[in-house]
Amino acid sequence: MLDKADLHALWHQPGTGGVSLGQGIDLVIANIVSWTPLAADYTRFARDRRSAFLGAGVGYLVPTVWCFGIGSLLVLSRDLSEPTQIPNVVATGSVLAVVALLMLTVDESDEAFADIYSTAVSLQNLLPQASQRLLIALVATTATVGAIVIDLGNYLTFLYLLGSVFVPLFAVLLADWLARGAHYSERDVFEGPRVRWPLLAAWAAGFALYQWLSPQGPSWWTDQVEHLSPGHATLTASLPSFALAFCLASVLTRVDSLGAAARSRREPLARPR
Numbered sequence: 001m002l003d004k005a006d007l008h009a010l011w012h013q014p015g016t017g018g019v020s021l022g023q024g025i026d027l028v029i030a031n032i033v034s035w036t037p038l039a040a041d042y043t044r045f046a047r048d049r050r051s052a053f054l055g056a057g058v059g060y061l062v063p064t065v066w067c068f069g070i071g072s073l074l075v076l077s078r079d080l081s082e083p084t085q086i087p088n089v090v091a092t093g094s095v096l097a098v099v100a101l102l103m104l105t106v107d108e109s110d111e112a113f114a115d116i117y118s119t120a121v122s123l124q125n126l127l128p129q130a131s132q133r134l135l136i137a138l139v140a141t142t143a144t145v146g147a148i149v150i151d152l153g154n155y156l157t158f159l160y161l162l163g164s165v166f167v168p169l170f171a172v173l174l175a176d177w178l179a180r181g182a183h184y185s186e187r188d189v190f191e192g193p194r195v196r197w198p199l200l201a202a203w204a205a206g207f208a209l210y211q212w213l214s215p216q217g218p219s220w221w222t223d224q225v226e227h228l229s230p231g232h233a234t235l236t237a238s239l240p241s242f243a244l245a246f247c248l249a250s251v252l253t254r255v256d257s258l259g260a261a262a263r264s265r266r267e268p269l270a271r272p273r
Contacts (some may be wrong), residue, residue, distance in 0.1 A: 001070050005077035013076070022236035026214065027156070028068070029238045030163030032060060036170050037118050116140050160216040167238045168206025168245035172199050175249035179257070198252035206245025213237035 019027070039056050046052035074080070078089050090101050120135040127135070176199060180188060214237040215222040 001073045001077070005073055010073070010076050020235075023160075023214070025236040026163055026238045027159060028064075029167060029236075030159040032064060033166040033170055034159070034162045035060075036166060037122070038114055041114075041118075112143075116143065157216055160214065163238055164207055164210040164214075164216050164241070167210065168203050168241050171206060171242040171245035172203045172249040175202075175246045176253055179250065179253040198256055199249055202245050202248035202252055205248055206241045209244050210237045210241035213240060 042059070043052040043056050046055060074086065074089065078085075080086060080089065087101060090097050116136055116139050119139045120132055123135050123139070124130060124132055176196075177184065211217075211225055212228060213235065215225045
C-alpha cells in the first residue's frame with residue numbers, strides 16, 4: 001500500500017464530496033454492527049465479563065481501524081472508482097501481494113461459514129423443531145443461488161440496509177439487557193416469551209426512522225419512501241435510530257415489568273379459598 005503512495009499529498013488532498021460525514025459514520029457503524037450477532041459465539045469461552053468485553057472490543061477495534069486505513073490508502077493512492085478494481089491492483093503489486101490476496105481469499109471462507117451458521121441458528125429460534133443441519137443446508141443453498149443470481153456490485157447500499165436493521169436491533173437488545181440488571185439468566189433465555197411485541201415495536205420505530213432519514217434497499221422500496229425523506233447530507237441516520245429504539249425499548253420494558261408485577265400481586269387475591 002505504501003510503495004506507490006504519496007502520503008504527504010494524500011494528507012493534504014481535499015475531499016471530493018462522494019459521501020457526507022454522516023453517511024461515512026453510518027457506513028463504518030454498519031460494517032461493524034452486522035457482525036454483532038456473532039459476538040456471543042466469540043465471548044462464550046471468556047472466563048469473566050471483563051475479559052469478554054476487552055477481547056471483543058479490542059478484537060473489533062484494531063482490525064477495523066487497520067483494514068479501513070489500508071482500504072482508504074489503496075483507493076486514494078491508486079485512484080480507484082470501482083470495488084472490482086481492487087483485486088487486480090493488489091495482484092500487480094508484487095509476488096508478496098499475490099500471496100496476500102490468495103491468503104485473503106482462503107480466509108474469507110470462514111466468514112461465509114459464520115454467516116451461514118448464524119442465520120441457521122437465528123432461524124431455529126423461530127423453528128425450534130427444525131433440524132439444524134437441514135437449516136444450514138438450506139441457508140447455504142439459498143446464499144449460493146443468491147450470489148450467482150443477485151448483482152451485489154452496489155455493496156454500499158447493502159451495508160446501509162444492514163445498518164438500518166441491526167443498529168436499532170442492537171439498541172433494543174442493549175436496553176433489555178440493562179433493564180434486567182446488565183445480566184441475562186438462563187431463565188431469561190430459555191423461559192422467556194416467544195414474541196416480545198413491545199421490543200419489536202421499538203425496533204420497528206428505529207428502523208423506520210433510519211429509513212426516513214436515509215432510504216436504503218431495493219429500488220421499489222426507496223422509490224416509495226424517498227419523497228418522504230428529508231435526506232441527511234450532513235447528519236447520520238444510525239445515531240438517531242439507535243437513540244429512538246433504545247429509549248422506546250427502555251420505557252416499554254419498564255412499563256411491561258410494572259404491569260407484570262401488578263398482575264402478580266393481584267393473582268393470589270383471585271384464587272378461591
